[in-house]
Amino acid sequence: MHETTVAQSLMEILSAEAAKQNAAPVSAKISCGTLNAVNDEILRFAFEALAKDTLCEGVELCIEHKPIRARCRSCSQDFDVEFSRPACSKCGGEDFDLLPDAPLVLEQIEFQSDDNDGQS
Amino acid sequence: MDKVDVGKKILSENEKYAFENIIFLAEQKKLCLNMISSPGSGKTTILARTINGLRGKIRIGVIEGDIQTDIDAERIRATEAPVLQINTEGACHLSATQISEALKKLPVADLDLIFIENVGNLVCPSAFDLGESAKVVVLSVAEGDDKPAKYPAIFAKSKVLLVNKIDLLAGGHVDFDLERAKADARRLNKAIEIFPISAKTGEGMDLWCDWLLGSVQKGIAQQ
Ligand SMILES: Nc1nc2c(ncn2[C@@H]2O[C@H](COP(=O)(O)OP(=O)(O)O)[C@@H](O)[C@H]2O)c(=O)[nH]1
Ligand SMILES: [Mg+2]
Ligand SMILES: [Zn+2]
Numbered sequence: 001m002h003e004t005t006v007a008q009s010l011m012e013i014l015s016a017e018a019a020k021q022n023a024a025p026v027s028a029k030i031s032c033g034t035l036n037a038v039n040d041e042i043l044r045f046a047f048e049a050l051a052k053d054t055l056c057e058g059v060e061l062c063i064e065h066k067p068i069r070a071r072c073r074s075c076s077q078d079f080d081v082e083f084s085r086p087a088c089s090k091c092g093g094e095d096f097d098l099l100p101d102a103p104l105v106l107e108q109i110e111f112q113s114d115d116n117d118g119q120s
Numbered sequence: 121m122d123k124v125d126v127g128k129k130i131l132s133e134n135e136k137y138a139f140e141n142i143i144f145l146a147e148q149k150k151l152c153l154n155m156i157s158s159p160g161s162g163k164t165t166i167l168a169r170t171i172n173g174l175r176g177k178i179r180i181g182v183i184e185g186d187i188q189t190d191i192d193a194e195r196i197r198a199t200e201a202p203v204l205q206i207n208t209e210g211a212c213h214l215s216a217t218q219i220s221e222a223l224k225k226l227p228v229a230d231l232d233l234i235f236i237e238n239v240g241n242l243v244c245p246s247a248f249d250l251g252e253s254a255k256v257v258v259l260s261v262a263e264g265d266d267k268p269a270k271y272p273a274i275f276a277k278s279k280v281l282l283v284n285k286i287d288l289l290a291g292g293h294v295d296f297d298l299e300r301a302k303a304d305a306r307r308l309n310k311a312i313e314i315f316p317i318s319a320k321t322g323e324g325m326d327l328w329c330d331w332l333l334g335s336v337q338k339g340i341a342q343q
């Protein structure tokens with residue numbers, strides 16, 4: 001369950017950013033690749049457990065999975081890899097090299113505004 | 121509400137140490153292989169047999185990762201190879217930080233090749249680069265030939281696949297279609313080297329050891 005490690009680092013970055021902004025985080029947008037094995041449910045579960053009774057409690061995680069891409073060895077086309085039947089989108093060739101998988105990135109944080117707009 | 125763009129890598133701490141390890145291993149001109157598999161596929165048995173098979177040819181050291189206990193380190197110690205145990209205390213993977221510490225304690229200067237036996241788990245360790253030269257994934261035939269299709273990430277990231285326990289195929293004790301496993305492993309990774317072996321009988325171990333010997337020599341020749 002390496003999602004615990006991911007959740008831990010995420011909490012640390014969120015807390016540091018919250019201190020900088022002097023505001024409470026409401027949601028966090030995360031992107032990840034295909035091969036870094038992040039399971040959304042487990043990550044949310046681990047994050048909730050760690051965030052309880054902290055500034056990060058209740059922060060909603062939006063997780064975007066980016067497809068892994070490959071480069072065709074025959075025609076040099078870059079394409080999204082379809083796991084069930086990986087083949088070049090242009091020539092259909094099955095001889096390709098995987099391109100680096102997208103890393104796990106905390107893209108954006110949404111904070112509660114100071115000047116409360118009456119929503120809460 | 122205010123949106124703030126952050127764009128920070130979440131595992132940057134691990135990445136930082138992995139990069140340090142890469143630099144350290146390059147400076148020391150050492151090959152380092154990160155062995156990943158499910159529990160019980162035969163990593164420790166393979167390592168012991170590999171060390172004995174290459175005795176006098178290359179000097180091997182081992183970093184053993186386990187959740188608890190030093191049972192595996194004891195088994196490696198019996199071969200007289202230098203070994204260092206890391207207990208992850210519950211964590212399902214080794215981190216680059218732990219490897220950085222371990223590399224300081226191993227007699228690296230006296231070694232040609234360092235093996236890391238990762239925590240038994242086919243999923244999580246694949247997400248943490250340790251700064252290794254390459255990953256070696258082990259699949260034993262008792263686990264089923266569908267595993268490369270079901271766990272593509274680790275097969276996509278590995279340089280070598282060891283298909284272990286092939287002695288079990290002869291007696292018809294398990295149904296395992298070697299060609300299917302090979303084809304699925306190669307689907308995302310054309311360059312993966314595949315060695316069917318038995319760490320019990322020694323079958324196929326010579327080809328694997330030759331590959332290791334070649335890689336160590338090539339590594340040295342390159343520098
Ligand atoms: N039949 C057979 N058993 C093996 C082979 N390699 C390992 N084993 C057995 O599989 C079990 C697990 O091996 P171990 O090396 O501890 O696996 P690890 O958890 O991946 O380190 C042990 O009982 C070994 O004796 C093999 O090639 N053939
Ligand atoms: Mg073991
Ligand atoms: Zn093509």
